[in-house]
């Protein structure tokens with residue numbers, strides 16, 4: 001089986017409650033024309049059918065495309081995971097996915113347009129045995145050849161450690177929030193040491209993320225003065241600096257855009273001059289633990305704050321190993 005190498009940049013497709021499936025699909029069409037070959041999809045983005053139509057019409061050979069899919073929190077468990085992958089494959093009009101991820105390590109879901117204070121009364125903390133049941137479905141998909149690689153998203157070192165201890169097939173990649181002001185250096189170096197590829201989401205600082213994910217202290221990377229200054233020096237948009245930062249740190253970024261100009265500039269940022277070692281070192285100074293996607297809506301009753309989702313002190317909040 002010929003394996004396509006994972007591309008250096010992908011296109012994000014999370015409409016974040018305000019971009020319709022039709023608009024997203026036309027943006028994917030533009031992205032393919034520019035040269036993007038990796039599309040970051042997810043069941044919960046509710047646009048796989050429209051994207052699938054664009055992929056089919058594009059006439060790009062399937063072997064040249066990298067399609068990532070994700071199982072949403074309401075389809076955890078071995079049987080459901082397989083069902084979810086089948087639904088994504090049907091909508092995306094493909095007979096395999098290049099990469100399939102567990103979108104969040106919790107089976108906690110929320111309705112679309114959920115408010116930041118909305119809680120699912122059935123939400124639970126991380127339960128490792130349940131996660132491993134879900135992972136066994138992922139492994140089954142890999143064994144059957146329905147997906148070429150399997151991986152995780154929104155995991156922490158503590159949770160990854162348990163997964164690596166107990167899995168039969170290791171995760172190929174992890175998708176996580178990564179941008180210069182949220183560099184997650186320790187987690188990335190742990191993943192690198194374990195041979196797990198980092199795919200960086202919200203690489204530009206997600207200026208249009210849902211209202212529920214905004215707080216007054218948040219910084220949008222594209223507006224950070226050091227990034228703006230460096231962009232001026234290079235004669236590029238600050239978005240380019242964020243993407244070059246990702247590439248320079250071995251991260252595969254998956255920026256979203258609905259504008260041809262931005263899609264093109266983002267693609268070119270990865271395929272043109274890199275930042276120097278000195279510039280990359282300078283950018284380490286902007287890291288301010290600026291997590292934008294906090295995940296409040298996934299919290300369970302009794303959780304202290306969104307920080308409980310991220311195991312900041314190295315232990316899994318409310319969980320059992």
Ligand SMILES: NC(=O)c1ccc[n+]([C@@H]2O[C@H](COP(=O)([O-])OP(=O)(O)OC[C@H]3O[C@@H](n4cnc5c(N)ncnc54)[C@H](OP(=O)(O)O)[C@@H]3O)[C@@H](O)[C@H]2O)c1
Pocket residue numbers: 011012013014015040041103153154175176200201202203204205206207208209237239240254255256257258259261262263265266293
């Ligand atoms: N695994 C997960 O849990 C998870 C979570 C969040 C996101 N993701 C994935 O990561 C993707 C990207 O993250 P994101 O959408 O949150 O944020 P992002 O890529 O950091 O930011 C996207 C925003 O930046 C603007 N933009 C893009 N290129 C630009 C440029 N060159 N100049 C100026 N503005 C530009 C876009 O607006 P325009 O449309 O106007 O260009 C868009 O609103 C998502 O679409 C999704 O696929 C995954």
